[in-house]
Amino acid sequence: RRFLVVTALFAAPGLFAVAFTGRHELHAAINAALPVACDPLFRYGTHLADGLVPTGIAVVLLLTSTWRRFLMLGLSTAISALVVQFLKRNVFGDMLRPVEHLASMPELRLIDGVELNHHFSFPSGHSTAAYAMCLALAVLSGRVRWAGWLAVGAAFMAFSRVYLSQHFTEDILAGAFLGTVTAWAVHRWLYGQAMMDRTGLDRRPVGLLAQKK
Template sequence: MPFLYIWGLYTLALGVLVLRTEKLELHRAMHPVSSPFLDRSMALFTHLADGLVPTAVALMMLLIRDLRSFLMIGLSCGGSAIIVQVLKRSFSHDRPSMYRAELGDMHWVSGIDLHHHLSFPSGHATAAFSMCLALAVLSRRRAWGYALGSLAAILAYTRVYLSQHFTEDILVGAAIGTVTALVVYQWLYRSAFSERSFLDRRLFT
């Protein structure tokens, strides 16, 4: 599946960086360039991984496709979101804004409401990867798999660019979103349950 190639490369690259580089040093290094245009673009683009977007996409699938499509997106995003919230409260890591003095004169995007706590893992990165993988499954086209994998990677990176998360946060969030979506895929498309005829029923015709 092309999406998994993108995720694998993303995980390998970020994993090496996280293991070999001190957290604050890596956060500074993840901001090689900045500009007013990039600031505005990242601040706008990151909202595609807000919780409301996956919800809207899932409901759209219910309207224009079938119950299976709705469940693929809804369970992938909803299930991964629950896992993330449990982990956030278990680890309770601080966000980059709490290390502003240590990060020095690094570029900070103005006009952003910076959060301070519950950094690990990133909910936005999780939502981006679970939603995009679910959509890749539904599209069944290799080109869309590559495109959606790239979109998920960019959406996750916006969280680091905006200093809402550290690199390790988006790395683990991406893994949670991807693995959860894969589990849902196996259940809805490969298990005995997947043969239930009502899953392919269109509720609105």
């Protein structure tokens, strides 16, 4: 619950800004307001939401934890990734990235060393992955304090996409919503009464493989 509250607190100003400010004006204003000193932080921090990170965590859970915990993270990130790619390429395929709008934002400062993407802007895949992964980790941690910090981490990873001019604000908000809803739905399914009765999900995958041998 704390994860959702913190997420809502971060999302509310963004939603307000998107509703009452033009896309180009908002992006240019954010770009102009942020200090150059933050460039390395966001340039490297954005990679925490790359597909390799949740994949790596899922592999660790597969080797060290239970099927239920592995599936909580694995399904949350995998399903949300499939949905976001479908939306990007089949529903919102004509949505272009900020670099394609430079004519409307001539003063935009681009970050050195960042290879900018040009197409498939909406929704943000990194933002989706960040929120799906972090909400799943919040569930697995079982600690209220960690849930709040994980929500902050997800917001940081999502915002890095705007900072780097890889996405507009509405892109990351949509990704945050998609990732959060997917992880929430997976949690409701895996930890609902019907699935909690399936004790096989609380066994260790590696242990099962060892028994079969």
